[in-house]
Amino acid sequence: MAKEKLYGGIEAGGTKFVCCVASGPSHIIEEVRFATTTPDETLKKAVQFFERYVSAGQIKTIGVGCFGPLDLSPHSATYGFITATPKPHWSNADVRGTLQRSLNVKIAFDSDVNTAAVGESIWGASRGCDPSLYLTIGTGIGGGYIKDGKPLIGLLNLEMGHIRIPHSRELDPFEGSCPFHGDCFEGLASGSAIEKRLGVRGTIIPEHDAFWELEVDYIASALMNYILTLSPKKIILGGGVMQREFLFPKVRNRVLELLNGYVSSKTLLEHIDEYIVPPGLGNQSLPCNWKNQPTTLDSDRESLLIYIFPAT
Amino acid sequence: MAKEKLYGGIEAGGTKFVCCVASGPSHIIEEVRFATTTPDETLKKAVQFFERYVSAGQIKTIGVGCFGPLDLSPHSATYGFITATPKPHWSNADVRGTLQRSLNVKIAFDSDVNTAAVGESIWGASRGCDPSLYLTIGTGIGGGYIKDGKPLIGLLNLEMGHIRIPHSRELDPFEGSCPFHGDCFEGLASGSAIEKRLGVRGTIIPEHDAFWELEVDYIASALMNYILTLSPKKIILGGGVMQREFLFPKVRNRVLELLNGYVSSKTLLEHIDEYIVPPGLGNQSLPCNWKNQPTTLDSDRESLLIYIFPAT
Numbered sequence: 215m216a217k218e219k220l221y222g223g224i225e226a227g228g229t230k231f232v233c234c235v236a237s238g239p240s241h242i243i244e245e246v247r248f249a250t251t252t253p254d255e256t257l258k259k260a261v262q263f264f265e266r267y268v269s270a271g272q273i274k275t276i277g278v279g280c281f282g283p284l285d286l287s288p289h290s291a292t293y294g295f296i297t298a299t300p301k302p303h304w305s306n307a308d309v310r311g312t313l314q315r316s317l318n319v320k321i322a323f324d325s326d327v328n329t330a331a332v333g334e335s336i337w338g339a340s341r342g343c344d345p346s347l348y349l350t351i352g353t354g355i356g357g358g359y360i361k362d363g364k365p366l367i368g369l370l371n372l373e374m375g376h377i378r379i380p381h382s383r384e385l386d387p388f389e390g391s392c393p394f395h396g397d398c399f400e401g402l403a404s405g406s407a408i409e410k411r412l413g414v415r416g417t418i419i420p421e422h423d424a425f426w427e428l429e430v431d432y433i434a435s436a437l438m439n440y441i442l443t444l445s446p447k448k449i450i451l452g453g454g455v456m457q458r459e460f461l462f463p464k465v466r467n468r469v470l471e472l473l474n475g476y477v478s479s480k481t482l483l484e485h486i487d488e489y490i491v492p493p494g495l496g497n498q499s500l501p502c503n504w505k506n507q508p509t510t511l512d513s514d515r516e517s518l519l520i521y522i523f524p525a526t
Numbered sequence: 527m528a529k530e531k532l533y534g535g536i537e538a539g540g541t542k543f544v545c546c547v548a549s550g551p552s553h554i555i556e557e558v559r560f561a562t563t564t565p566d567e568t569l570k571k572a573v574q575f576f577e578r579y580v581s582a583g584q585i586k587t588i589g590v591g592c593f594g595p596l597d598l599s600p601h602s603a604t605y606g607f608i609t610a611t612p613k614p615h616w617s618n619a620d621v622r623g624t625l626q627r628s629l630n631v632k633i634a635f636d637s638d639v640n641t642a643a644v645g646e647s648i649w650g651a652s653r654g655c656d657p658s659l660y661l662t663i664g665t666g667i668g669g670g671y672i673k674d675g676k677p678l679i680g681l682l683n684l685e686m687g688h689i690r691i692p693h694s695r696e697l698d699p700f701e702g703s704c705p706f707h708g709d710c711f712e713g714l715a716s717g718s719a720i721e722k723r724l725g726v727r728g729t730i731i732p733e734h735d736a737f738w739e740l741e742v743d744y745i746a747s748a749l750m751n752y753i754l755t756l757s758p759k760k761i762i763l764g765g766g767v768m769q770r771e772f773l774f775p776k777v778r779n780r781v782l783e784l785l786n787g788y789v790s791s792k793t794l795l796e797h798i799d800e801y802i803v804p805p806g807l808g809n810q811s812l813p814c815n816w817k818n819q820p821t822t823l824d825s826d827r828e829s830l831l832i833y834i835f836p837a838t
Contacts, residue, residue: 283788297790345680357755361673368657368757370791377751378784380690380709394788397692439689443669443755445680472690476595476706478609479682 222264222276222319226309227326228301228353231256233263235273253307261316268317275320279329280309282356286324286371294323300393326350328365330493331358334450339494343448347440348493349374351433352453355400359444375400379435386411386428403432405454421460430461434468437490441469441477452493459492466490534576534588534631538621539638540613540665543568545575547585562593565619573628580629587632591641592621594668598636598683606635612705638662640677642805643670646762651806655760659752660805661686663745664765667712671756687712691747698723698740715744717766733772742773746780749802753781753789764805771804778802 220243225232227250234245246263250256267273283299285292294310310323324332331340331348340346345361355375359366366372376398381390390397391407401407408416412425419425437449451462466486473482481489532555537544539562546557558575562568579585595611597604606622622635636644643652643660652658657673667687671678678684688710693702702709703719713719720728724737731737749761763774778798785794793801 285790298788345678359755361678366657366673366757369753369759369793370757370789372755372757373789374755376754376788378692378747380692394786395784435690439751440755441681442688443671443684443686443752445678445682445684447681472707474706476610476688477682477685478597481681 220267220272222267222273224260224276224278224280224313225326226250226260226278226280228281228299228304231260233260235264235267250301252303253309253312257309257312257316260313264317264319268319273319275322276313276317277322277329278310278313279324279326281354282325282371283373284325284371286367294321298394324365325356325358325371327356327358328371329358330452331360331365331450333495334493335360335363337495339450339491340448341494343446345444345446346448346450347444347446348450348452349437349440350453351403351405351451351455353405355404355436355453357440359446374436374440375404377436377439379432379439381432399432399436403429403436403455408455416455416458421458426458426461426464429455430464430468433461433465434472437465437469438472441473441482447481449490450493451490456492462490462492463487532579532584534579534585536572536588536590536592536625537638538562538572538590538592540593540611540616543572545572547576547579562613564615565621565624569621569624569628572625576629576631580631585631587634588625588629589634589641590622590625591636591638593666594637594683595685596637596683598679606633610706636677637668637670637683639668639670640683641670642764643672643677643762645807646805647672647675649807651762651803652760653806655758657756657758658760658762659756659758660762660764661749661752662765663715663717663763663767665717667716667748667765669752671758686748686752687716689748689751691744691751693744711744711748715741715748715767720767728767728770733770738770738773738776741767742776742780745773745777746784749777749781750784753785753794759793761802762805763802768804774802774804775799 220235223234223236230247230249232245232247235243248256248259264273264276283297285295285297287293294308296304296307296309299305310321314321327348327350330350331346334340334348335344335346340348340360344363345359347357347359349355349357357372357374359372376392376395379399379402381397381402388411390401391404391410392398392401395401405416408429412419440446440449469490470486532547535546535548542559542561544557544559547555560568560571576585576588595609597607597609599605606620608616608619608621611617622633626633639660639662642662643658646652646660647656647658652660652672656675657671659669659671661667661669669684669686671684688704688707691711691714693709693714700723702713703716703722704710704713707713717728720741724731752758752761781802782794782798
């Protein structure tokens with residue numbers, strides 16, 4: 215047992231951390247969850263969880279899918295840092311470096327949405343579709359774009375949740391919840407925005423409430439922009455807000471209305487129900503071996519995909 | 527002379543066609559320009575221009591950079607067609623096929639903005655920057671995104687000029703000029719939109735006219751969306767509207783205001799004057815040998831880059 219080959223994985227979310235150790239597909243050895251408080255406290259808990267596996271020589275690499283915004287440029291002095299986040303205490307937190315120095319193992323590091331996007335493209339709803347887009351509409355809104363099998367990272371990590379979209383203050387006087395941009399897409403349509411606007415969580419707003427027409431319009435506007443800019447072959451909508459399944463047909467119809475026949479693609483015009491879809495992995499998360507086989511685990515978030523490289 | 531190795535190139539624009547034959551860098555043998563009327567008449571003129579070079583065996587390939595929207599999927603039955611365009615007579619025009627059948631040579635076909643984007647990335651302002659974005663703000667608005675040296679084409683060709691952006695009808699009651707989307711980015715900020723809104727061409731609107739604040743806001747909103755979605759390492763703004771050079775500093779400042787420190791990139795925060803730039807090729811066009819050396823020609827449009835493959 216002491217010599218069994220194990221992989222470590224962390225879903226570093228803005229609300230909670232999930233840490234696990236696994237030996238293979240469907241074989242979780244141990245899993246732990248705790249609230250995301252301060253970086254010091256939270257990362258220390260993660261380190262404590264992995265420490266004995268590391269000292270036993272069982273874990274040589276830990277994969278981390280982290281909330282953002284992040285610096286994901288490997289040559290940057292702040293590679294693996296969270297940059298300017300509304301989440302208190304976490305701006306400029308050195309997540310990757312702290313784990314690396316404390317545990318002295320290789321840390322495979324990417325954003326939570328990029329890991330989910332990769333997972334969906336390998337085993338999920340966007341398998342065989344390249345380029346593809348994974349969007350999570352939850353507490354925040356983030357997107358991962360897979361091109362040639364890899365998450366797109368250019369000058370900086372994608373932050374497509376913060377795009378500017380039309381907002382009629384007549385129909386929706388809410389000023390937006392984003393501390394950086396007010397009424398950007400995330401500021402208008404995220405779970406936090408819904409709660410701040412209406413005083414209740416989106417989960418309990420009835421299906422026929424007029425609010426959903428606004429929400430659908432914001433989501434469809436953003437999707438139209440992504441379609442015209444990124445041209446994905448599949449769009450996956452995950453996250454808490456999209457667990458309200460009645461939103462899917464409404465969003466699809468509104469996207470078609472907005473595009474208004476400008477793009478003549480059969481995929482869009484005739485098969486949009488197969489084009490804008492829920493995550494194929496559902497609520498199953500995927501601590502995976504990035505270069506080899508996946509290690510499938512159960513979890514409560516569709517967006518948990520943890521890079522686990524082979525121990526070297 | 528009859529055996530000299532020549533290349534053919536067409537800038538198929540919505541206003542005019544430019545056809546040329548060249549033997550090498552700065553060696554234009556012949557060039558002709560004519561108005562874009564109906565597909566029949568316009569393509570016939572292009573064919574007539576090239577015919578004698580083709581029959582003499584001097585031209586085996588013609589590169590075409592064409593206005594859109596286009597079907598650019600090589601496996602599609604309508605590959606090389608213009609799809610749904612506001613330009614009368616040109617919806618469903620088979621530009622590539624007509625040229626190919628009439629001249630029986632290889633046609634290298636891409637959009638006008640993709641050719642310009644490639645040219646800028648090889649010899650122009652975005653050389654060494656990958657991914658990069660070339661945006662033309664002229665009669666219409668279109669963008670080409672270069673990733674790994676090639677124009678991004680996914681499900682369909684990018685049509686990022688038609689994204690939805692905020693539009694305050696209080697500040698700007700203009701309903702937008704896009705026949706498909708009304709007040710999309712192109713419908714609000716293109717040269718046609720300016721002229722339709724104000725009754726005069728943008729070229730004669732004074733620099734201190736209050737209108738430009740609106741225009742700057744629209745352009746900056748779109749750029750913010752592209753930055754957060756595509757993360758280019760360089761953004762080139764070409765086209766007639768951007769020949770009003772005073773717009774550049776205003777657009778840069780507004781982009782920084784809108785981003786509001788959310789992305790912490792030195793390139794953006796400290797060097798935005800080198801990040802959002804005019805075309806490096808200026809008004810010089812580039813009929814080029816796609817796989818070998820460029821053939822530089824003079825022209826009056828910065829966006830003319832013609833693919834000219836080696837005769838095979």
